[in-house]
Amino acid sequence: MSADEQPPYDVYNRNCPARMVFTRLADKWSLLIIRRLKTDAVRFNQLRRDLDGVSAKMLTQTLRNLERDGLIQRQIFATVPVTVEYSLTGLGQTLADTIDELALWAENHIETVLESQQQFDQEQG
Template sequence: MPSFDVLQAACPSRSVLRHLTDRWTPMVVAVLSDGPARFGQIRGRVEGVTAKVLTETLRSMERDGLVTRTAQATMPPRVDYELTPLGRTLVTPLAAVRSWAEQHAEQVLEARARYDDTVD
C-alpha cells in the first residue's frame, strides 16, 4: 500500500481533502445523511447555495464516488441524489467537524472579540 500523507505536496490525498472541505460539501453530506433527496430539497435546506454551484458540487461528489445521481426524463425533470456506501463513511467525520463549528462558535466569536480589542 502506497501510504498516503496529506502533508506531502504531491500526495493525491491532498486533492481529496481539498474537495471534502469545499465550501458546500460538508453541508450537502449533512443533508443527504438523512436519506436520498431531490435537487430542490437539497437546495432548500442548504441556505444560500445557488443552483449553479450546487450542481457543480454534486457533480464533483458524483465524480469522486460519493453520491449517485438518478435522473428521470419526465417533465418537469426529477433528479434524486443519494450517498454511496463510500459517501456514507464520510458522514461521521464531516458531522464531527460541523458539530464542532456549531458547539464552539460562541467561544470562537468571543476569542475574536477579545483579539480585535487588543489590536489598534
C-alpha cells in the same frame, strides 16, 4: 519497494492524491452537501433551498465532483416533472459521521469562538 506495499499516501504532500481529495472536501459546499444527505436522499431544488446561498451552477458543479469521487449517487425518476434524487453511497456514508461531528462542533463551540474573536480584536485595537 515490494509489490504489495502501498504508496505512502500523505495529505501534507502537495502531489499526493489524498491531499487532492482532502482539498476537495475542504471547499465551499462539499461538506455541507454531504452532511445534508446524511439523513435522507434529497432532490436538486430542495438541496438548493436547504443550502442557503448556493447557486444552481455551484450546486451542479459540486454534486458532479462528489459523484465522480463516488461519495454520492444521482438517481433519475421519470415522473412529471422529472425527479432527480441525490443520496450518499456506501463510501459517502463512511465519511458522513465525521463531517457531522465537524458541523456539530461548529454549532456547539461557536459562542466560545465568538468570544475569542472579540477579545482578539480588542487586544489588537
